[in-house]
Every structure is written in C-alpha cells, then in structure tokens.
Amino acid sequence: MSTVDDLRFSAEDPWKVAVLLTGCAAVTLAGIRPLLALVLTWVMLVLGWQAGSVTALLLPLWLTTAVVHAIVERRIGMIHAVTAIVALTALVISHTTFSVTAGFWGCTMLIFTAVALGEILRWALEAREQSHRAEETRRQEAVEHEQRLARARDDERSALARALHDVVASQLTIIATTVAAARTSSQPQALHDALDVVDSSTQTALVEMRELLQVLDRAETRGDSARPATRVTDPPSARISHLARTLTRLGREVTMDLDTHALDTVNAATADAAVRVVRESLTNAVRYAGDGPTSVSVQAVDRWLEVRVRTPQIGQQAPDRLRSMGSGRGLEGLATTVNEVGGSLRAGPDHSHWLVEAQLPLSR
Numbered sequence: 001m002s003t004v005d006d007l008r009f010s011a012e013d014p015w016k017v018a019v020l021l022t023g024c025a026a027v028t029l030a031g032i033r034p035l036l037a038l039v040l041t042w043v044m045l046v047l048g049w050q051a052g053s054v055t056a057l058l059l060p061l062w063l064t065t066a067v068v069h070a071i072v073e074r075r076i077g078m079i080h081a082v083t084a085i086v087a088l089t090a091l092v093i094s095h096t097t098f099s100v101t102a103g104f105w106g107c108t109m110l111i112f113t114a115v116a117l118g119e120i121l122r123w124a125l126e127a128r129e130q131s132h133r134a135e136e137t138r139r140q141e142a143v144e145h146e147q148r149l150a151r152a153r154d155d156e157r158s159a160l161a162r163a164l165h166d167v168v169a170s171q172l173t174i175i176a177t178t179v180a181a182a183r184t185s186s187q188p189q190a191l192h193d194a195l196d197v198v199d200s201s202t203q204t205a206l207v208e209m210r211e212l213l214q215v216l217d218r219a220e221t222r223g224d225s226a227r228p229a230t231r232v233t234d235p236p237s238a239r240i241s242h243l244a245r246t247l248t249r250l251g252r253e254v255t256m257d258l259d260t261h262a263l264d265t266v267n268a269a270t271a272d273a274a275v276r277v278v279r280e281s282l283t284n285a286v287r288y289a290g291d292g293p294t295s296v297s298v299q300a301v302d303r304w305l306e307v308r309v310r311t312p313q314i315g316q317q318a319p320d321r322l323r324s325m326g327s328g329r330g331l332e333g334l335a336t337t338v339n340e341v342g343g344s345l346r347a348g349p350d351h352s353h354w355l356v357e358a359q360l361p362l363s364r
Helices: 003-009 014-029 034-051 055-071 074-095 100-183 188-222 236-249 260-265 268-288 330-340
Strands: 254-258 294-301 304-312 344-350 353-361
Touching (some): 014 034, 014 055, 034 074, 055 074, 074 100, 100 188, 188 236, 236 260, 236 268, 236 294, 260 268, 260 294, 268 294, 268 304, 268 330, 268 353, 330 344, 330 353
Antiparallel strands (some): 304 353, 344 353
C-alpha cells in the first residue's frame, strides 16, 4: 500500500496519522533544524513500530535522511544512516513477510540511496557557498582596490601640495619681504638690491615650477604615482647655502654649521627632506622671527642626519600682510615629509628661541 493510500485509509488509525504527521514535520524541518528533524525521524520510527505501518514512513524517512546528510557533519549523517538501516530492517521483518536478508538489503539500498542524494546535495551546497565566497572575495578586493586608488590619489595630492608649498611659499615670502623693505627706503642702491633679490627669487621659482611640472608629466606618461621633489640640479649643501645667503641679503644674520660631505652623499630622499626642513624654517623666520641671528646646523650623528634650525622666538615683528601669508600647513606638511623617509620632527620653543629639529636616516 502506498503512502497516498495510507493517507486515504488511516483516518481511523491514530497511530498511522501520528506517523504521517511526524514524518511531514521531519521533512519540513530537515533543511532548517536538521538535528530536530533527526529526533522527529526516530519518533516516527517508534510510532511506525507501534502502528505496524512501514510504507507510511518510507518516503519521509528517505527525504529526511537525504536532506539532513547534506547539512550535518558526515559523521552524524553516517551514524544516523546505519542506525536507521538497523531500525527499519527490524520494523520490516516484524511487520511484513520479507525475509531477514531481503529486508536488510532492501532497507540498506533505500537508506544509502538517500545518503548518495545527500552527498550530491552537499556538493551542490558547497559549490554554491564557494561561489558566494569567491564573489564576496572579488567584491572585497574591488573595494580595497578602490580604497588603495583613493589613498594613492590623496597621497599624490598631498605630495603635490607640499611641493607647491615649498616652491611658492618660500619664494613669494622672500619677494614680499623684499618689496616691503624697499618701500621704506629711498636709497637707489637699496632699490637695486631689492630688484636683484626679486629677480633671483622669481627665476628660482620658475625653474622649480618647471621641474615640478616635468616630474608630473613623466609620472603621468608612465602611469606612476607622482612624488614631486624639489630641485636636484645643485648639491643639497649648495641649496641650503643659497637659502642662507638670501636671508642675509634680506638683512637677517644666519650662521651655518654644515657637514657637507654627509649632506651631499646621503640618499636623495633624506637630502631632499633636510633641504625642506631648512627651507620651511628659514621661510618662517622671514615671516615671524624676532631680532637676532638664525643658526642652521646639519650634522651626521651615528646613523642619523640631524638638522637643527634655531631662530629668535616667534614674535609680532613681521608685517601683518606677511604673517597672513602663512597657511599653517607648512610644519604639518614638513612632518609628513620627514615621516615618509623614516625620520622624526620636533618644533617648539627653546628658551628665547624657536627650534625646529629633525632626525633623518643616513641610509634606507
């Protein structure tokens, strides 16, 4: 008699109704709560033994075994399969006319076809899960790639902003200071000297801007990330000396103590960072420093190139229009430049002076 026939003719047998309802519940929960479905399956087998009904529980048992085997650990699934074969064989032998051998092999084939179907379902589920994981990995990699590109663009913009600050802020500060001083002088020689300083600063700014644009053009052509650097046509010691001479021409006393050999033979990134530290410090000295000498020291100490620029304490001596030229980003950008080469920067009051001190690695 088929399961459909059991549904039709078992209304007067509550045990068969219980078997069918328990089997339906087990099948329904197999994919959601597999362990609970196993418990209901064994309840169904006990009820089937009481009802003496075999055919009513075959289909629910087969479906539940297949689905549960696809979800739970194989060890649990195989234990359930073996015990189900034993229990079902005993039920078949007790309530049908099948022999022990025929009942055993019939139940074994039934359960292991369910196990085989469960393995197929397990493979399909694992393949789908792997596909989902691969898709999620691709999506995550795409997001990370976009984030890396965004960080690279931000780094390029920051590097460009620092390079422009180095080129523009320093030279324009010198030009503005020179013009402000020339306005108060009626001496022809002073005006002539002022024009020389303006001309020199303008030419320097134009050269550095041209070289900066060339660096950006080459990077764009290659598709590389642009890392603008300052002018490298002169050795670093010469560039620092030129900065000091410019301040001297503006009427400020500058003393220098340079280890030219260490400065000129160190790697390009460290040398460029050292020049930037001196440039930014001297530019701020033009804007803000009080009366008195400014000292510049660049020395090799152990594994470090130590750069120290000491100026009279920042005061209100500079005209308001010069002080307003400061963006407040110079030291922040300078700290980023120093950190990029593996160094450290400290800037702050030192008694009656302002001290900018950087430690840069001699080798990278």
